Amino acid sequence: MxxxxxxxxxxxxxxxxxxxxxxxxxxxxxxxxxxLRGQDxxxxxxxxxxxxxxxxxxxASDADNSLLTQVQTLPLPQDPGSRARVxxxxxxxxxxxxxxxxxxxxxxxxxxxxFLLPAPELGTTLADSARPPQPNGPQLAVVNLTGAFxxxxxxxxxxxxxxxxxxxxTLHANLPRVTQVxxxxxxxxxxxxxxxxxxxxxYLTTDAIPTEGVHP
Amino acid sequence: MRWTSEALRNRLNRGVLATLLATxxxxxxxxxxxxxxxxxxPSQPRFLVVLDAAHGGDDPGGHLFDQPExxxxxxxxxxxxxxxxxxxxxxxxxxxSDVTLDPNRRAGIANHANAQxxxxxxxxxxxxxxxxxxxxxxxxxxxxxxxxxxxxxAYVTRSLALAGVVNSGLLHAGLTVTLGRTGLPAVDSxxxxxxxxxxAPDRSPGYDPADSFNDPxxxxxxxxxxxxxxxxxxxxxxxx
Numbered sequence: 001m002x003x004x005x006x007x008x009x010x011x012x013x014x015x016x017x018x019x020x021x022x023x024x025x026x027x028x029x030x031x032x033x034x035x036l037r038g039q040d041x042x043x044x045x046x047x048x049x050x051x052x053x054x055x056x057x058x059x060a061s062d063a064d065n066s067l068l069t070q071v072q073t074l075p076l077p078q079d080p081g082s083r084a085r086v087x088x089x090x091x092x093x094x095x096x097x098x099x100x101x102x103x104x105x106x107x108x109x110x111x112x113x114x115f116l117l118p119a120p121e122l123g124t125t126l127a128d129s130a131r132p133p134q135p136n137g138p139q140l141a142v143v144n145l146t147g148a149f150x151x152x153x154x155x156x157x158x159x160x161x162x163x164x165x166x167x168x169x170t171l172h173a174n175l176p177r178v179t180q181v182x183x184x185x186x187x188x189x190x191x192x193x194x195x196x197x198x199x200x201x202x203y204l205t206t207d208a209i210p211t212e213g214v215h216p
Numbered sequence: 217m218r219w220t221s222e223a224l225r226n227r228l229n230r231g232v233l234a235t236l237l238a239t240x241x242x243x244x245x246x247x248x249x250x251x252x253x254x255x256x257x258p259s260q261p262r263f264l265v266v267l268d269a270a271h272g273g274d275d276p277g278g279h280l281f282d283q284p285e286x287x288x289x290x291x292x293x294x295x296x297x298x299x300x301x302x303x304x305x306x307x308x309x310x311x312x313s314d315v316t317l318d319p320n321r322r323a324g325i326a327n328h329a330n331a332q333x334x335x336x337x338x339x340x341x342x343x344x345x346x347x348x349x350x351x352x353x354x355x356x357x358x359x360x361x362x363x364x365x366x367x368x369x370a371y372v373t374r375s376l377a378l379a380g381v382v383n384s385g386l387l388h389a390g391l392t393v394t395l396g397r398t399g400l401p402a403v404d405s406x407x408x409x410x411x412x413x414x415x416a417p418d419r420s421p422g423y424d425p426a427d428s429f430n431d432p433x434x435x436x437x438x439x440x441x442x443x444x445x446x447x448x449x450x451x452x453x454x455x456x
Contacts, residue, residue: 062343065394155278155285156340157414158347161398191401195277196338198399201365207352207397 050075055087058169059094060102060162067166069173070094080175084114084141087174088167092149095163102162103154110149112186114171115142119180138179140202141171147186153194160197165207172205179205263450264306266326266334268402269293273316280339281426286314288429289337292415292439296337299443305450320364323405327367332453333378333446334410336403339429344419345392346438348383349412350375351404352397367407374409378449382411385445389437392419413442 053076058067074090076083089108094100096107119138153160168181183199184190190199269289271277277285290311297307308329310322326334340347356369368375379395386393403410417425418434428434 065343065347065396154340154342156342156416157338157349157398157400157412158340158394158396158416159342161349161396164399195271195275196398196400198401198404200401201399201404203399 050077052076055090056170056173057087057091057094058166058173059091060166062102062159062162065158065162067162067169081114081116084116084171084175084178085111087170088114088143091166091170102159102166104149104159104163105152106146106149110146112144112146114144116140116175116178117142119178136177139175139177140180140182141175141178142182142184143167143171144184144187150185150190150193155194155196157196160193160195164193164197164199164203168203168205168207181205262306263453264308264329264331265300265446266308266310266329266331266408267293267296268310268322268326268334268336270336270338270402272311272314275316277338278340280341280429283429285339288339288415290314292337292339292435295435295439296335296442299439300446303443303447305443305446319402320405322402323364323367326410327405327407329408331408333449334403334406334408335442335446336400336410336412338412338414340414340416341425343394343414343416344425345394345416346386347394347396347412347414347416348379348386349396349398349400349403349414350379351410352399353404362407364405365401366404368404368410371407371409375411378409379411381449381452382413382442382445385448386438386441389441389444391438391441 052073054071054073055076057070057072059070060067072090074086076086086108088111092104092110093107095102095104117140119140153163164183171178171181181203183193183203185199193199269286269292271284271286271289273286275286277289279285280288290313293309294312297309300307308325308331310325311317322336351368351372353366353369353372355372356366358370362370383393383395398412400412403412415429415435415438417428418431419425
């Protein structure tokens with residue numbers, strides 16, 4: 001048998017809990033409304049849309065082992081690294097298209113990053129390399145490709161060489177300060193692209209400059 | 217006893233006379249004009265070709281419709297070795313079976329052989345005909361201790377000449393040829409005139425490209441053309 005005072009005490013505590021719950025809910029709602037009133041959700045700045053510019057793409061053709069220039073208009077960011085990535089993405093989109101002259105699956109997503117660094121002079125000594133780089137000097141582009149791109153790239157000397165050279169030439173055509181190019185795959189050095197083209201060496205963009213009708 | 221001493225004196229006189237005659241004969245021979253001797257025949261320099269069947273073992277290479285690249289390159293290497301042997305050309309192959317060889321080992325075999333031509337044999341599904349590649353390294357003067365990864369630099373000029381001769385041979389056989397330059401790890405380390413030969417499908421009208429790598433006639437035509445070109449290269453290499 002429960003004593004009467006305990007029953008009354010339990011009822012009072014239960015009623016107090018319910019009242020406190022209701023009060024807390026109302027306080028929460030008021031705080032939420034106050035936050036919403038203080039937040040101005042109206043747009044204060046128009047979204048940035050990069051202006052469309054002309055970019056020169058050096059497109060490979062498997063049929064005659066050639067590199068041909070092609071001008072495309074596309075929105076390009078101002079940051080040189082992002083700009084290089086967008087341009088290479090467009091080039092690889094062309095290669096992934098059904099009517100491509102150099103079919104390579106993957107598309108724009110195959111270029112993870114492009115880093116632009118001061119280019120080391122070829123044949124420099126350790127003392128020379130300690131000098132500060134020139135502000136407008138030549139640049140080394142480090143192109144980081146995805147592992148999926150390398151894994152799905154067609155195997156063959158011609159196919160792999162054309163991909164490498166067209167990337168080098170496209171970078172130089174749009175960023176003339178880029179004179180050297182190195183390749184990474186998933187951030188790591190890799191011996192070859194798909195079993196043939198050497199990815200451990202530094203490519204000179206002068207080796208990949210296309211001339212109409214002349215093979216690389 | 218008297219007879220004995222007289223006989224001894226006679227013997228001594230004969231000995232002195234014989235010595236004088238021999239000396240006179242020697243002097244006469246020395247003063248006579250020398251008899252012209254035929255000059256020694258110039259020894260023919262050894263002409264050796266290294267055939268490097270690309271890939272092998274754990275590295276299958278590309279896929280050629282229904283066979284791995286490593287099997288096709290090995291078959292081509294064996295066929296070409298036979299044809300060159302029949303033409304009196306010494307051949308060294310980097311592999312005779314399905315074994316794994318890294319690029320450094322391939323270049324090491326070629327460099328130890330001191331060959332006059334090195335062919336790296338490849339195959340691909342893309343393109344058509346035969347692709348010839350020389351190293352894209354810039355030409356350099358030979359040095360006593362060349363860097364391993366750019367050892368081909370000193371031979372690039374001769375490699376381009378070899379590519380020209382092979383190109384002529386393949387065109388003469390009616391094959392489609394594309395010339396190019398590339399960075400190929402094994403070739404870049406070779407200290408010999410070296411080219412990469414990449415066989416692509418025959419895309420002639422009315423011919424299924426997928427049949428190219430199983431067509432003995434197509435393979436034989438390429439191998440015969442390569443053998444003829446190397447024989448031409450041997451002739452050119454022996455000219456002063």
